[in-house]
Amino acid sequence: MTSRPEVPASAGTTDTTPPALAALRGQCPQCGAKTLFGGVASFAPRCRACGLDYSSFNVGDGPAPFLIFLVGGLVVMLAILLELKVGPPFWVHILLWLPLTALLVVGGLRFSKGLLLILEYRNRAREGRIVGGE
Numbered sequence: 001m002t003s004r005p006e007v008p009a010s011a012g013t014t015d016t017t018p019p020a021l022a023a024l025r026g027q028c029p030q031c032g033a034k035t036l037f038g039g040v041a042s043f044a045p046r047c048r049a050c051g052l053d054y055s056s057f058n059v060g061d062g063p064a065p066f067l068i069f070l071v072g073g074l075v076v077m078l079a080i081l082l083e084l085k086v087g088p089p090f091w092v093h094i095l096l097w098l099p100l101t102a103l104l105v106v107g108g109l110r111f112s113k114g115l116l117l118i119l120e121y122r123n124r125a126r127e128g129r130i131v132g133g134e
Contacts, residue, residue, distance in 0.1 A: 019115055019119055019122065020111075020115060022118050023036075023111050023117075024111060028047040028049060028050060028052055029052070029117065029121035029122060030050050030052040031047060031049050031050035036114055036117070037110065037114070040106055040110065041109045043057075043117065052121075057120050058120070058127070059117050059120065062112075062116060063108070063109060063113055063116065066112070067104075067105055067112065070108070071101060071105050074104070075100065075101050079093055079097055082096075
């Protein structure tokens with residue numbers, strides 16, 4: 001595993017930027033450049049501005065189960081509410097809820113993965129180590 005650079009004492013713009021805002025903007029946690037994502041919801045291999053290796057962070061698929069429950073619950077609740085109040089044809093539900101669900105999941109995944117990576121960097125989170133291990 002590659003070692004991560006330490007957070008500098010004055011890390012520039014990202015120290016004053018709230019982590020949620022930095023995640024929305026896709027900012028590198030080290031230099032603040034908007035280089036965090038290489039795809040819609042996938043990280044770039046490294047920051048093009050400062051060279052921070054994003055693959056050394058352990059974000060994984062942690063946010064996915066939470067998004068499934070949150071987005072799924074919200075969409076089902078809204079669909080039931082619409083059905084009870086208006087009673088539209090079935091095709092209206094399909095046209096409404098499929099794109100909305102896709103947008104919420106992809107947007108939420110991008111935001112939450114970015115937020116976890118930024119918080120992991122700022123809090124210097126590391127794997128647990130056993131002192132005097134076997």
